[in-house]
Amino acid sequence: MTGTKTKSATPARDRILETAKRLFYRNGIRATGIDTIIAEAGVAKMSFYNNFPSKDDLVxxxxxxxxxxxxxxxxxxxxxxxxxxxxxxxxxxxxxxxxxxxxxxxxxxxxxxxxxxxxxxxxxxxxxxxxxxxxxxxxxxxxxxxxxxxxxxxxxxxxxxxxxxxxxxxxxxxxxxxxxxxxxxxxx
CATH class of the missing domain: 1.10.357.10 (Tetracycline Repressor, domain 2)
Structure with missing residues (x-):
């Protein structure tokens, strides 16, 4: 084992936030949809909403x-x-x-x-x-x-x-x- 975290080993909240940080900064907040963040973070929709009840919470x-x-x-x-x-x-x-x-x-x-x-x-x-x-x-x-x-x-x-x-x-x-x-x- 190399010790490098994979997507599945990284907590969903962290993956969501890292993805949002990159996309919000690059594309803008309004232009970045929740579905795009969910897909790129590799999390389930329920996992997203368990960590961030709304897009405003993620912002x-x-x-x-x-x-x-x-x-x-x-x-x-x-x-x-x-x-x-x-x-x-x-x-x-x-x-x-x-x-x-x-x-x-x-x-x-x-x-x-x-x-x-x-x-x-x-x-x-x-x-x-x-x-x-x-x-x-x-x-x-x-x-x-x-x-x-x-x-x-x-x-x-x-x-x-x-x-x-x-x-x-x-x-x-x-x-x-x-x-x-x-x-x-x-x-x-």
């Missing part, structure tokens, strides 16, 4: 899992650059994410575009991201860390949307320039 689980994974990857990337680059570390971390082959924008922005503010998890992600950026501003000794975080979030969100639209040429350098401008303003 909430998707957003929570995506938040946890995305924040862990993003903060790791930022921390690799923060000492040398200050607030501009955010742009370098984003640029690494944009280069991933499956990049399709922000799952949380995409969810709000599809549903408005119906799913609190999408809004909560943005609040927690801004709190993280505010913590960076505090660590860097910048004045008015709340303002710095708000301005940095505009740069972050704008860069994400531009990257999703395919405008990646020079995007990292533009975001770096704007974040350095925000940082200089908070040091002066």
């Amino acid at each position: 909430r689980a998707f957003l929570a899992a995506r938040h946890e994974a995305w924040m862990a990857a993003f903060t790791d990337r930022v921390e690799e650059h923060i000492e040398a680059r200050g607030l501009a570390a955010l742009a370098f971390a984003l640029d690494e994410w944009f280069a991933e082959p499956d990049f399709r924008g922000c799952a949380f922005i995409n969810t709000v575009a599809e549903f408005g503010q119906e799913f609190e998890g999408a809004m909560r992600h943005k609040v927690e991201l801004e709190e993280y950026v505010q913590g960076i501003a505090n660590r860097l000794g910048l004045s008015a860390p709340e303002r710095v975080a708000g301005e940095a979030m505009i740069v972050i969100e704008g860069a994400i949307v531009r990257a999703q639209m395919g405008f990646r040429e020079g995007l990292r350098d533009q975001a770096v320039s704007l974040l350095q401008w925000v940082e200089r303003g908070a040091r002066g």
Whole structure:
């Protein structure tokens, strides 16, 4: 035995959620039907509904899992650059994410575009991201860390949307320039 889990050895809930994470992010939530998720996850319909009584329950689980994974990857990337680059570390971390082959924008922005503010998890992600950026501003000794975080979030969100639209040429350098401008303003 190799120790590798097969579909049948992986719990149905995990298979459903992994499939939903991939399909919701790639195709959108509304465009991804429950039957498609059930088929690709290799589970019975009853198994699906035993784990997720509704599609909304699955969407909430998707957003929570995506938040946890995305924040862990993003903060790791930022921390690799923060000492040398200050607030501009955010742009370098984003640029690494944009280069991933499956990049399709922000799952949380995409969810709000599809549903408005119906799913609190999408809004909560943005609040927690801004709190993280505010913590960076505090660590860097910048004045008015709340303002710095708000301005940095505009740069972050704008860069994400531009990257999703395919405008990646020079995007990292533009975001770096704007974040350095925000940082200089908070040091002066």
